Amino acid sequence: KAGVTQTPRYLIKTRGQQVTLSCSPISGHxxxxxxxxxxxxxxxxxxxxxxxxxxxxxxxxGRFSGRQFSNSRSEMNVSTLELGDxxxxxxxxxxxxxxxxxxxxxTRLTVV
Amino acid sequence: AQTxxxxxxxxxxxxxxxxxxxxTYDTSxxxxxxxxxxxxxxxxxxxxxxxxxYKQQNxxxxxxxxxxxxxxxxxxxKISDSQLGDAAMYFCAYRSAExxxxxxxxxxxxxxxxx
Numbered sequence: 001k002a003g004v005t006q007t008p009r010y011l012i013k014t015r016g017q018q019v020t021l022s023c024s025p026i027s028g029h030x031x032x033x034x035x036x037x038x039x040x041x042x043x044x045x046x047x048x049x050x051x052x053x054x055x056x057x058x059x060x061x062g063r064f065s066g067r068q069f070s071n072s073r074s075e076m077n078v079s080t081l082e083l084g085d086x087x088x089x090x091x092x093x094x095x096x097x098x099x100x101x102x103x104x105x106x107t108r109l110t111v112v
Numbered sequence: 113a114q115t116x117x118x119x120x121x122x123x124x125x126x127x128x129x130x131x132x133x134x135x136t137y138d139t140s141x142x143x144x145x146x147x148x149x150x151x152x153x154x155x156x157x158x159x160x161x162x163x164x165x166y167k168q169q170n171x172x173x174x175x176x177x178x179x180x181x182x183x184x185x186x187x188x189x190k191i192s193d194s195q196l197g198d199a200a201m202y203f204c205a206y207r208s209a210e211x212x213x214x215x216x217x218x219x220x221x222x223x224x225x226x227x
Contacts, residue, residue, distance in 0.1 A: 042220060050212070055212055100162055100205075100215070101157075103157035106155050
């Protein structure tokens with residue numbers, strides 16, 4: 001059974017640009033969540049999608065957005081990148097609330 | 113709002129010894145799930161162990177076990193016979209069973225294994 005796949009693994013962008021990160025969940029998992037991980041702030045929740053609908057949202061500015069497709073694949077987009085957006089972005093999928101997440105390997109975004 | 117606190121930013125343990133990582137949480141809910149995740153240098157988060165709040169019995173997974181104290185809102189992780197491959201960041205996490213909500217993570221404890 002394939003795991004959660006995130007692409008790309010590494011990304012370098014310039015301030016002001018926008019970026020799209022992709023996540024393919026485990027087959028059958030309808031919930032996809034995104035987290036931002038930084039050394040100072042730890043794991044911060046961005047949003048969760050379930051059956052193409054945003055079910056939960058964290059406290060991030062509107063520059064951060066996401067979506068989920070009918071095959072459960074999800075993308076997150078960050079527009080007008082800032083230096084502070086440099087982080088590891090983790091995607092996780094789940095089959096149900098009580099089963100925890102299965103995480104992908106993350107996308108390391110560096111904004112210069 | 114629920115919170116998860118890991119008071120030990122870093123810990124070290126001798127190979128083959130036992131170590132306990134602490135975690136406390138705050139919630140007004142009675143039904144929830146608790147998790148421990150491991151993040152090695154490869155950065156992939158791996159689920160180590162899961163506990164359902166309404167189950168009194170402490171969860172175990174091979175060398176990993178928890179001490180779940182619901183009244184004290186404490187959920188510590190014990191690693192027995194520590195191995196070099198256990199070196200990682202460990203995150204304690206909480207998820208409500210009463211609402212469709214996100215998993216809340218603690219700040220993590222970095223565990224070093226001394227050969």
